[in-house]
Amino acid sequence: MTTPAFDVRPTTQATEANVRAEILANPGFGRYFTDHMVHVRWTKDDGWHSGELRPYGPLTLDPAASVLHYAQEIFEGIKAYRHADGSVWTFRPEKNAARFRDSARRLALPELDDETFIESLRTLVRQDIDWVPTPASEAEESSLYLRPFMIASEKFLGVKPSKEVDYYVIASPAAAYFKGGVKPVSIWLSSNYNRAAPGGTGFAKCGGNYAASLAAQQEAENHGCDQVAFLDAVENRWVEELGGMNLFFVYRDGRLVTPALTGTILEGVTRDSILQLGRDAGLTPEERPISIDEWREGVNSGEISEVFACGTAAVITPIGELVTEHERIGGGSEEGGRIGRQLRKQLLDLQYGRTEDPHGWLTRL
Numbered sequence: 091m092t093t094p095a096f097d098v099r100p101t102t103q104a105t106e107a108n109v110r111a112e113i114l115a116n117p118g119f120g121r122y123f124t125d126h127m128v129h130v131r132w133t134k135d136d137g138w139h140s141g142e143l144r145p146y147g148p149l150t151l152d153p154a155a156s157v158l159h160y161a162q163e164i165f166e167g168i169k170a171y172r173h174a175d176g177s178v179w180t181f182r183p184e185k186n187a188a189r190f191r192d193s194a195r196r197l198a199l200p201e202l203d204d205e206t207f208i209e210s211l212r213t214l215v216r217q218d219i220d221w222v223p224t225p226a227s228e229a230e231e232s233s234l235y236l237r238p239f240m241i242a243s244e245k246f247l248g249v250k251p252s253k254e255v256d257y258y259v260i261a262s263p264a265a266a267y268f269k270g271g272v273k274p275v276s277i278w279l280s281s282n283y284n285r286a287a288p289g290g291t292g293f294a295k296c297g298g299n300y301a302a303s304l305a306a307q308q309e310a311e312n313h314g315c316d317q318v319a320f321l322d323a324v325e326n327r328w329v330e331e332l333g334g335m336n337l338f339f340v341y342r343d344g345r346l347v348t349p350a351l352t353g354t355i356l357e358g359v360t361r362d363s364i365l366q367l368g369r370d371a372g373l374t375p376e377e378r379p380i381s382i383d384e385w386r387e388g389v390n391s392g393e394i395s396e397v398f399a400c401g402t403a404a405v406i407t408p409i410g411e412l413v414t415e416h417e418r419i420g421g422g423s424e425e426g427g428r429i430g431r432q433l434r435k436q437l438l439d440l441q442y443g444r445t446e447d448p449h450g451w452l453t454r455l
């Protein structure tokens with residue numbers, strides 16, 4: 091694998107400073123995009139080449155491009171954080187790069203090396219540095235959300251791996267993922283749908299997994315819930331994850347339980363970091379199967395004190411309740427989640443450079 095150098099072509103395309111300031115004051119999530127994007131081309135004959143930074147704008151794709159028909163596509167989510175001294179950092183990018191390669195292998199796409207992946211983020215962030223928000227306070231979690239993605243662009247309707255692929259990175263200023271910020275969210279337990287089955291693509295970050303979650307997400311919203319939770323596809327018994335986030339259960343005795351990675355669950359970078367931060371805080375992390383019965387009984391008996399969701403976009407968000415066709419299961423007696431809030435603060439303090447980085451998780455962009 092060779093590393094393409096990026097042909098950086100700064101353009102005159104720039105959002106007016108006052109317009110940008112207005113956006114940064116209230117960016118929401120995923121609604122606005124910066125002025126540039128990165129693109130790298132891959133062909134079966136020449137490998138990765140023609141790395142460039144170019145103005146953000148629509149792509150030209152042949153209508154027969156295989157991504158449009160067979161969804162040969164993968165993506166990542168990672169944030170850039172502005173520290174108090176103005177410097178900009180990202181969090182464990184080598185984990186995202188490794189997961190991107192795992193996803194690429196599963197979707198028969200070409201692998202991208204760490205160096206190109208990280209340099210592509212750096213190239214875009216350096217160009218659009220003014221788009222990285224400065225949090226107004228420690229309570230605010232504004233950042234620049236980076237979205238690397240790879241699509242199959244060969245013009246061919248046969249079902250086979252594409253011989254032409256394009257990699258892009260776009261960036262979007264982001265505040266809290268949920269409209270209510272870090273208020274407890276309600277979760278709908280899907281009984282009609284599963285997210286992933288053994289041998290499928292559950293562990294990969296591919297658009298198809300998210301497309302397949304949308305009908306269930308719609309069902310959740312129809313029941314007045316914020317997000318959908320999925321059980322395993324074999325026994326419909328084991329808790330897996332939400333539409334786009336991993337799950338954690340805090341036990342009163344200090345256990346911090348999250349569903350084990352079985353191949354049907356996304357290996358979240360935030361999930362992995364919480365396991366470590368939990369260990370550092372003296373909690374006992376456990377990665378193991380957890381059934382819906384254990385959730386119900388644990389909450390009813392008071393053994394489970396908190397349930398929370400986590401992800402790059404969601405950070406750590408407490409779960410208020412789980413709603414099913416037949417019942418409402420609480421999110422634990424600890425309203426708003428003391429441990430979840432503490433881990434969230436530890437994680438954000440580290441990401442924003444307000445505390446030491448004992449695990450060397452930060453990379454300067």
Ligand code: COI
Nearest residue numbers: 167168334401402403404
């Ligand atoms: C992320 O947390 O980065 C994700 O990719 C989740 C997505 C649904 C926003």
